[in-house]
Amino acid sequence: MRKTRAEEHxxxxxxxxxxxxxxxxxxxxxxxxxxxxxLGDFFVRNVMVRVEYQREDRCSIATLTKRTACTAxx
Numbered sequence: 001m002r003k004t005r006a007e008e009h010x011x012x013x014x015x016x017x018x019x020x021x022x023x024x025x026x027x028x029x030x031x032x033x034x035x036x037x038x039l040g041d042f043f044v045r046n047v048m049v050r051v052e053y054q055r056e057d058r059c060s061i062a063t064l065t066k067r068t069a070c071t072a073x074x
Contacts, residue, residue: 003068005049010062017060019044020053 024045025038045051050065 005065006068007063007065010064011059013059016055018053018055019062020051 019041022038022041025034025042027039027042044064048064048066050063052063054061
């Protein structure tokens with residue numbers, strides 16, 4: 001069986017941050033009219049097929065899932 005997705009879990013005990021509540025930036029807007037930051041989150045949301053976030057026992061846990069290329073075996 002071939003893997004068709006990759007999943008990464010990241011965990012830290014830093015200040016709570018809820019990335020799924022960050023508003024989507026407008027990447028087409030002129031630079032001078034956009035707020036600073038937010039494009040990293042925009043990139044993650046557009047590259048990953050699933051982004052999950054939870055806060056558990058004072059830890060932030062992010063789970064990112066990405067589809068991987070499925071190639072035919074020789």
